[in-house]
Amino acid sequence: MENLVGRVILEITVLGQAFESWQALLLDPWIDLGLILLVSLVAMSDFYRRFLTSIREAPRLDGLLDGLDDSPGNLPPISVIIPAYNEAVNIEGCVKAVLANELPADATLQLIVADDASTDDTLAIAQSVAEIDERVEVFTTPPRPADETWRGKNWACHCAIAKATGEYILFIDADVRVGEAAIARSHSDDKTPQSDINSSAPANVCGSI
Numbered sequence: 001m002e003n004l005v006g007r008v009i010l011e012i013t014v015l016g017q018a019f020e021s022w023q024a025l026l027l028d029p030w031i032d033l034g035l036i037l038l039v040s041l042v043a044m045s046d047f048y049r050r051f052l053t054s055i056r057e058a059p060r061l062d063g064l065l066d067g068l069d070d071s072p073g074n075l076p077p078i079s080v081i082i083p084a085y086n087e088a089v090n091i092e093g094c095v096k097a098v099l100a101n102e103l104p105a106d107a108t109l110q111l112i113v114a115d116d117a118s119t120d121d122t123l124a125i126a127q128s129v130a131e132i133d134e135r136v137e138v139f140t141t142p143p144r145p146a147d148e149t150w151r152g153k154n155w156a157c158h159c160a161i162a163k164a165t166g167e168y169i170l171f172i173d174a175d176v177r178v179g180e181a182a183i184a185r186s187h188s189d190d191k192t193p194q195s196d197i198n199s200s201a202p203a204n205v206c207g208s209i
Helices: 004-029 027-056 090-097 122-130 154-161 182-191
Strands: 078-084 107-116 134-141 167-172
Touching: 078 090, 078 154, 078 182, 090 107, 090 122, 107 122, 107 154, 122 134, 167 182
Parallel strands: 078 107, 078 167, 107 134
Antiparallel strands: none
């Protein structure tokens, strides 16, 4: 019996010493930092793997313009809306990129610039483009209703919708430069799955880096 009690006490002592050692390790700030970094790296690795998978499985617009030039008139009337607030450095390039898009000969394009009461030369620059291209319409949004909450570009988009005549309406930001076939491709991508709305992710060009 004494031998058994002695062995139990010895095992308890060993377990206690092991627990104290692990506790000491966990209380070491460098060990804790290492564990946090390890967990963070595992989490980021899993996120990156999932991100790459979603990119690979995302639908592609390539090839959707095949046969477009051979079948003019297969695009509905299009209205492009550009909400703009203090976008003097961007608005001209954005508008001209839209106007340069490749569309069937008889396609109808309306481009609306909704100047949201800019304090720079956004309005004047947009109007100068409108003077030489009748497809461009420029207006300044009225004041927001005092009893309603409108934030960001939503008010400009709302006001522009009332002026849109197109069956297909495309909203883009003033700092976007659409590719030469972007409008037709975005409509084709909507039409293929018979969707009512489409949100396209453009390539990012970081000019300040």
